[in-house]
Amino acid sequence: MQFIREKQFKANLHCHSTLSDGKLTPQALKDAYKSNGYSILSITDHERPHDHTAMSDPDFLLLTGYEAYIRPDPMCRYDVFSRELHLNLFARDPHNVDLICYNAPYVKYVLNPVERAAMPRYGSRETRQYTAEYINRFIQTAMEDGYLVTLNHPVWSMEDFSELFRYNGFFSMEICNYSAFQSGLNEYNTCLYDMMLRRGRRVFAHSADDNHNEIGIGKPGDDSFGGFTMFNLPQDSLTYDGVIAAMDAGSFYSSMGPVIRSLEIEDDRARITCSDAVRIAMLYGAKSTRAEFPSAFGETVDHAEFKIPSKAQYVRFTVTDAFGHHADTRGYFRDEWDARTAQ
Numbered sequence: 001m002q003f004i005r006e007k008q009f010k011a012n013l014h015c016h017s018t019l020s021d022g023k024l025t026p027q028a029l030k031d032a033y034k035s036n037g038y039s040i041l042s043i044t045d046h047e048r049p050h051d052h053t054a055m056s057d058p059d060f061l062l063l064t065g066y067e068a069y070i071r072p073d074p075m076c077r078y079d080v081f082s083r084e085l086h087l088n089l090f091a092r093d094p095h096n097v098d099l100i101c102y103n104a105p106y107v108k109y110v111l112n113p114v115e116r117a118a119m120p121r122y123g124s125r126e127t128r129q130y131t132a133e134y135i136n137r138f139i140q141t142a143m144e145d146g147y148l149v150t151l152n153h154p155v156w157s158m159e160d161f162s163e164l165f166r167y168n169g170f171f172s173m174e175i176c177n178y179s180a181f182q183s184g185l186n187e188y189n190t191c192l193y194d195m196m197l198r199r200g201r202r203v204f205a206h207s208a209d210d211n212h213n214e215i216g217i218g219k220p221g222d223d224s225f226g227g228f229t230m231f232n233l234p235q236d237s238l239t240y241d242g243v244i245a246a247m248d249a250g251s252f253y254s255s256m257g258p259v260i261r262s263l264e265i266e267d268d269r270a271r272i273t274c275s276d277a278v279r280i281a282m283l284y285g286a287k288s289t290r291a292e293f294p295s296a297f298g299e300t301v302d303h304a305e306f307k308i309p310s311k312a313q314y315v316r317f318t319v320t321d322a323f324g325h326h327a328d329t330r331g332y333f334r335d336e337w338d339a340r341t342a343q
Contacts, residue, residue: 014208178227257325
């Protein structure tokens with residue numbers, strides 16, 4: 001069964017505009033990403049859902065969403081030494097701009113009292129609590145209101161891994177948050193992702209820029225265009241419903257540079273093709289991996305075939321290029337390829 005195919009659409013699922021703490025307007029963000037080969041953009045301003053779909057073109061789609069966060073301080077005061085949780089919420093309905101579990105201290109970027117009062121709200125307005133119980137209620141409330149939820153930058157958030165495993169409901173996690181990665185944090189979260197897969201968590205993985213553009217596009221330290229998500233869409237059509245369906249199905253992969261052109265899994269065999277790489281590896285929940293390398297230094301490899309161990313309950317693949325940039329698939333569990341092969 002083919003899980004990844006050649007026709008793909010490039011996306012940034014996390015960025016900030018002048019509606020919160022970003023330096024570029026929504027229109028400037030659209031123009032920048034469209035001119036750099038992207039087809040999908042979600043402008044996820046802090047606690048400020050906004051429908052940007054009027055800016056969509058036939059070849060460029062805006063997804064409605066926003067970034068929510070939960071801090072230990074009930075007044076939402078920022079502490080650089082304190083843990084906190086950030087989630088991206090993507091609306092199944094492009095016109096859904098409900099703010100989940102409204103708390104006034106968090107809506108700090110909406111200064112106009114008339115605009116603030118008019119914001120659609122859904123869910124409890126109890127004071128936010130940095131506990132697994134409250135976080136799970138928050139995620140469940142968002143899902144009930146038609147949002148898909150992702151886990152954002154766990155390293156930047158200083159999240160304790162043992163706590164993360166208590167959270168339920170997020171469909172994907174940022175395996176790379178490029179803004180945090182650029183700052184020097186090790187926000188390339190493959191260890192955490194593999195821990196989730198080994199525990200049977202059916203979570204997908206994506207990358208995003210989380211760009212604020214404080215430095216400026218094209219300058220050293222720029223936080224744009226370094227972490228992206230590649231979507232396969234039904235009938236290869238760029239539609240809002242098509243992207244949401246791909247999110248539900250996990251029809252996407254994460255990258256910081258390499259392109260995965262195809263991935264097929266059938267019975268105990270996996271075949272993958274990609275852009276030029278210095279390593280193609282298959283991980284399967286064990287201490288060992290299987291990897292394909294070039295035959296000599298200075299050369300590259302663009303395909304591999306692997307035999308999947310009989311005890312492996314899932315597999316995922318990572319492609320590394322000569323610059324040390326990675327592309328990562330989600331985890332595919334054995335029942336997925338068994339079921340698809342049987343169809």
